[in-house]
Amino acid sequence: MNTAQTIAETLDRHLTRRTPMVVFGSAALLLDQNFAPRLTGRVTNDIDFIIPARREMAVDTDRQFWQALKATNRELEPRQLYITHIFPEREVILTPDWKNHTVELPNDRLP
Template sequence: MNTAQQIASTLDRHLKIQTDMVVFGSAALLLDRNFAPRLAGRMTNDIDVILPSGRELAIDADAQFWDAISATNRELEAKGLYITHIFPEREVVLTPEWKQFIIPLPNPGLKKLRLSRPRMLDLVVSKMGRGDLQDQADVRSMLTLQREFSLTAPSAAEIAAASKRATVPEVYREIFTRAAAQIIESVRQLEQGEKPTPPSHGNRQSRGYGMSP
């Protein structure tokens, strides 16, 4: 069981009713049974969550959900695992149509928690909030994993088109054009087999993407 699965399992035990949760970031693939075996040994300390706009008010008022989150964080604190990054949809870079392509993440071990994630294209677009070297490395790893699994993955041209219609939160607008261009160029390098600039791990923790040896 990887760290994302540990967090999800713990949250599931503390929930009282069926609860839907959309995950993104590294946990999106660590919780996907099609990708998790290819990520053996990889980890993340947290699960990033998107609150879809149509459900934001209901989730805000769902006391059992927030109680379960708090109980999960208390239980896992000693392991350094947590769920604290819970973003309203308006605070994440996504395509306008992202909810039409949500991918369920079935897990028979979860009784109350129903997980899903954005499609790969939107996982890539969500990295355009910063587009730094670690984001670029994450995107290359995600797309490589996608090609291993399905033989196809979003192309640089498809990602560029998606970036033009993406909904960009105010906090990212100043840097979005540059960040998007860096992500797109990184994908182009991957397609052409060029060697990318390696990310620095000095100040940022890897968010868990990467292929098992």
């Protein structure tokens, strides 16, 4: 298991319901089982999220998400792994069709 998977699985464990998120950067590549083997030896200490504009208000008021995030960071702090960068879509420079290139990585353990 790579560090991005460790962070994501820890967050999943603390979430109480399905919470769609957009991960970007090297962590996104490390979470994709089809791409991760090409990055053998690659390490990341954090996961960065983009909050799509249509979900900003929902995420902002989602207490279970923020509690899960806090619990994840607390649990992983001794290993220096974190979720620290959560960007609204408008603050990230992306191609106009970036949403067409996202890959869903569902977690069947969540309702």
